Amino acid sequence: MKSAVIGAGYAGLAAAVEIAAAGRPVEVFEASRVLGGRARATQIAGFSVDNGQHILVGAYTETLRLMRAVGADPEVLLRRTPLRFEFPGEFLMSAPSIPVPAPLHTAFALLFAKGLDWREKWAAIRLMQGLQAAKFRIVPDTTVTEWLDRNETPSRQRRLLWEPLCIAALNTPADRASAQVLANVLRDSLAGARAASDMLLPQVNLSALFPEPAAKFITQRGGAVHLGQRVGSLRHNGNAWLIDDAGPFAQIVLAVAPYHLGSLVPALASQVAHFDWEPIVTSYFSYPDGVKLPQPMLGVDAGLAQWLFDRGALCGQKGLIAAVISARGRHLDLPTTELERGIHQEIARLVRNLPAPLAVQTITEKRATFACVPNLQRPDPASGLPSLWLAGDYVAGDYPATLEGAVRSGVAAARLMLGA
Numbered sequence: 001m002k003s004a005v006i007g008a009g010y011a012g013l014a015a016a017v018e019i020a021a022a023g024r025p026v027e028v029f030e031a032s033r034v035l036g037g038r039a040r041a042t043q044i045a046g047f048s049v050d051n052g053q054h055i056l057v058g059a060y061t062e063t064l065r066l067m068r069a070v071g072a073d074p075e076v077l078l079r080r081t082p083l084r085f086e087f088p089g090e091f092l093m094s095a096p097s098i099p100v101p102a103p104l105h106t107a108f109a110l111l112f113a114k115g116l117d118w119r120e121k122w123a124a125i126r127l128m129q130g131l132q133a134a135k136f137r138i139v140p141d142t143t144v145t146e147w148l149d150r151n152e153t154p155s156r157q158r159r160l161l162w163e164p165l166c167i168a169a170l171n172t173p174a175d176r177a178s179a180q181v182l183a184n185v186l187r188d189s190l191a192g193a194r195a196a197s198d199m200l201l202p203q204v205n206l207s208a209l210f211p212e213p214a215a216k217f218i219t220q221r222g223g224a225v226h227l228g229q230r231v232g233s234l235r236h237n238g239n240a241w242l243i244d245d246a247g248p249f250a251q252i253v254l255a256v257a258p259y260h261l262g263s264l265v266p267a268l269a270s271q272v273a274h275f276d277w278e279p280i281v282t283s284y285f286s287y288p289d290g291v292k293l294p295q296p297m298l299g300v301d302a303g304l305a306q307w308l309f310d311r312g313a314l315c316g317q318k319g320l321i322a323a324v325i326s327a328r329g330r331h332l333d334l335p336t337t338e339l340e341r342g343i344h345q346e347i348a349r350l351v352r353n354l355p356a357p358l359a360v361q362t363i364t365e366k367r368a369t370f371a372c373v374p375n376l377q378r379p380d381p382a383s384g385l386p387s388l389w390l391a392g393d394y395v396a397g398d399y400p401a402t403l404e405g406a407v408r409s410g411v412a413a414a415r416l417m418l419g420a
Contacts, residue, residue: 001250002027003417004243006231006264009037010403011391012255013214014066014410015417019253020221021069022418027223028215029243031230035211038257038368039403045286045320045359050206052280052365053309053322055297058198059188060404062411067210070217077209078200079296079314083109083190087299088350091115091160095197103132106190106197120157127151128191136187138180141374147179164299167306170372170400171278171326178374184398201296201314234264236386251417254383255391255410259367265388271379272394279332280368281325283343286359289318291351298350304331304342308350319358321347336362369401370394381413387420389413 005016008030019026034040042051056063056078064074074080082095093113100108110124130151138147144166148158158174166174169185189197202209215225232244240248254264259277262269283305293310300306305323312318323343325331331339340360348354370376370393378396381389391413392406399405 001240001248003251003253004029004241004247004249005253005255005391006234006243007037007255007257007392008032008035008211008215008225008227009255009392009406010039010063010210011393011395011406011410011413012037012253013211013218014062014407015253015255015389015391015414016218016223016225016410017066017070017214018411018414019418020218020223023221024418025222026218027246027249028218028225029229029231029246030225030227033228034207035215035225035227036207037406038365039206039406040211041205041207042363044284044361047284047286047311047317047320048205049284049311049317049320049322050202050282051363052282052368053307053324054202054206054403056200056202056403057189057196058200059192059196060200060402060407063210063404063407066214066407066411070210070213072210072213074200077202077204079203081199081201081296083197083199084295084297085161085164085299086295086297087115087160087164087301088294090301091299093161095194100194102194102196103128103191105194115160116157120154123152123154124157124161127153128186131183131186132191136183136191138183141178141180143374144174144177144179144182148174160301164306167326169402171280171369172372172400173327173329176371176373178372178376180374181372181398181400185400199297201309203315205315231264236388241387251387251389251420253389253391253410253413253417255413257367258370258392258394265383265385267385268379268383268390274377275394276371276373277367278327278369278371279364279366280327281331281339281362281364283323283340283360283362285321285323285340285344285347285357287319287321287357288355291319291321291354293321293347293350300346303346304334304339305346308347323347372400381409381416387417389417
């Protein structure tokens, strides 16, 4: 009998690619007509964009491995640049221009950062050294704010470095976010190999980056990807599973958003009942072709927006700027028109003589990720039900709700399934 994957996001397709690569037939069921799940392409103002702007880093080894496996060349589809963390006029941390072995490259980046005094720089280096000495274990787990308090971290360093890193990586404010999960991210990126801290900026939409090549890979190996097919029921019958009227299937990888678990398998609802959710807001501003940012990616200090991306520089979409706001905040209380007006004014501080936008569209994903709080109990990939495995960025693992976290969970679920 064949295997099935329910959900064609990054986790589900990662699982299906692993199954197909092992020579097993697999069918994928997806409710949407667009591949990618919560990281997918959409159309605005004549441009193909994403429902939320994402970046990758060099430490995303499983995502890069699977991209290569399905013929999606990372060297073509991703713009690799050395680490550059910039809030114009306030702070700039970048990888050293000369070759420096890891992990000294991080110390050099902090030592020569602009916008921090020497006391703050040494405090940041000591903080990283303390993490390394503790083998990146924070016991007991606590919030990022409490961890920074314990290490007497200067306030300006928090505001310009650690808190933005926390929001970007965990999509959870520092006063709620898990210090241990942030330490996991720092271990694999800033404290990892030199290339692990590189920023990888997508030059195509997120559906084209991996999901579409993955679907082609699956079908070329005898599998099938069913789009626009919402699964209404999942039933275990004897030694097999039935998906609506399709089947039987020997094994199932359930790779839907966690808040959909209960509707498909009520017995699993309790495994995520304690989860809370964080939003991501992305506003796309379409300007005349000549408008561009000083850098492809810039931070906004104490603004409504947190990060700005020049999609002209990244994707050839001239004049299109994406503004991203992660997690909860005051922006959620503003009318959309007021939020967009405020972000336009923030862009105007970086771009001289900025004209009015030709079009603006804001996309709000209210449950973009789970809130990555301390000691969060996340479900195991083995669901506890026969031949049913869970995949998704929320499943137990070292990483927060990122593309890499989703891909790793899909790979883990597929390998457990294949081993069984």
